Amino acid sequence: MSSPTAFRYETLFARQSAEPRPVGQPRRGKYDFAxxxxxxASLPLDELVAGLRDALAAEGRDLAIYGHPQGYRPLREYVANKLARDRNIHVDADDIxxxxxxxxxxxxxCETLVDPxxxxxxxxxxxxxxxxxMRRFRADIRGVPTDDEGMLPDALEQIIVQARSEGKPPKxxxxxxxxxxxxxxxxxxxxxxxxxxxAQKYDMPILEDDCYVDLRFEGQDVPSLYELDGxxxxxxxxxxxxxxxxxxxxxxxxxPRELLNRALAAKSGGSVNTFAAFAVHRFATSGLSSHIEVINDIQRVKRDAMLAALETHFNGDAAWSRPEGGLFIWLKLPDGADTAAVRDKILELDDVGYHAGNNFAPDMVSGKNYARLCFGYNTPEEIGEGVARLAAAFRREGLL
Ligand SMILES: Cc1ncc(COP(=O)(O)O)c(C=O)c1O
Known part of the structure; x- marks a missing residue:
């Protein structure tokens, strides 16, 4: 009897299964701007451990049961208070x-709203x-032009009108x-x-992702879209x-709860990791605000180190954004430069990591003359050295 052939799962992959990613941890550069x-250095490790110890002493036996499907309630209450305090968003723990x-x-x-x-x-x-x-759910993703104040409203309206005229009002x-x-x-x-x-005129919902809002080290907060809408x-x-x-x-x-309830059903049973939520909750209620001040002071220095190094090593040959917070600088090289083509080589030879601009484009092709540089991880000295290496590498590869 001949031995059975190996089974091939690829014949079974669902249409919405995700494209595979490279296996293992991606290689990181010493100068890791990727x-x-x-x-x-400033991760609050001791505070997280202390918070976890407190929470385990008080509620640790509850880990024996599956938690609330929406997640550990005290942390949801903290989030509701934080949103009210920092973003003028008034919801309660059940809305989170x-x-x-x-x-x-x-x-x-995406799973709840997007059809192919x-x-x-x-x-x-x-x-x-x-x-x-979005790609996984086979969306037709359309990018709206921006300048350094955000999306251009006229261009956005044109794109909405165009999609509607095709019988496809944006989801x-x-x-x-x-x-x-x-x-x-x-x-x-x-x-x-x-x-x-x-959004109100064309009855189009917005998914507002505010994950960097607390990392402001300069300027004034701007109200959230959530607050402005109502x-x-x-x-x-x-x-x-x-x-x-x-x-x-x-x-x-x-x-809104009709969306939350449906979205929740897309998730497997039980809450997210209650163990982590214990630590985050205790730390958040005691030390998060002062921690944010500490990290923003650190990140301002790192942003300044990157801006200064760009000025020294790219001056006249490239343009870049000057963020008032967050973790990124967006570097624009001359038209025709291809940062994607040389990315792996620069990581290998120069130990500098970055993401090529086309990674962030809905069509996956535009933006090759851009690179995203994150200044969060390295020290200011390393940032200076890494940017110098990057500029030299781009020159060597003919991008500048
Ligand atoms: C804009 C934005 N949203 C969401 C995420 C996802 O982050 P996490 O799942 O760790 O909250 C990231 C991560 O870099 C991000 O940049």
Missing amino acids: VAYPDP ILGDGSGQPIHMV GDVLLTEDYIYSGTLAQ FLYTVPTFQNPQGWTMTLERRKALVAL TGRVMYVASFSKIIAPGMRLGYLTA
Whole structure:
């Protein structure tokens, strides 16, 4: 009898299964400007341990049961208070779902709303994780042109009208209005009002991703789209990843309950990690505000180090954004430069990591003459050295 052939799962993959990613941890450069990491030295490790110990002493036996499907209630209460205090968003703990970072709630919204072929709008360059989810559900993703104040309202209206004329009114619009990833700008109040007015005029919901809002080290906060709307058209996600640590995997979504209930059903049973929620809750209620002040002081120095190094090493040959917070600078090289083609080589030879601009484009092709540089992880000295190496590498490869 011949032995059975190996089974091939690829014949079974569902249409909405995700494209595979490279296996294992991606190689990181010593000068790691690729990923939006917070400053490792200031992670509040002792405080998280102390908080966890307290919570385990008080409630640890509750880990024996599956938690509330929306997540650990005291942390949802903290989030509701924080949203009221910081963003003038008034919801209660029942209006909040905790997720595995904010990535999971974004996924849940896509799963709940997107049918194949649906038009989704977003900025011309935008967080690649959300683009991946939109692609997974086979959305027709259309990027709206921006300048350094956010989306251009006239262009947005034209794109909405065009989609409607095709019989495909946009299902929703996704935006990162504050310290935008990857572009670094913050949408002005006027632009926010114009966006909300268009959402109301054309009955189009907005998914507002505010995961960087607390990382302001300069300038004034701008009201959230959620606050400006007041009609339930805005779904709001944010995260503890950038203000505590991505490894805690805790974020949250607030939206009208009909959406929340449906989104919740897309998630497997039980709450998100109650163990992590214990630590984050205790730390958040005692030390998060002062921690945010500390990390913003650190990040301001790092942003300044990167801006100064860009000025020294790219001056006249490139342009870049000057963010008032967040973790990114968006670097524009001359037209025709291809940062994607040389990325792996520069990582290998020069030990500098970055993301090429086309990673953030809905069409995956535009923006190759851009690079996103994150200043969160390295020290100011390393940032100076890494930017010098990057400029030399781009010159060697003929991009400058
Ligand atoms: C704009 C934006 N949204 C969401 C996320 C997801 O982060 P997390 O799932 O860790 O909250 C990121 C991560 O970099 C991001 O930049």
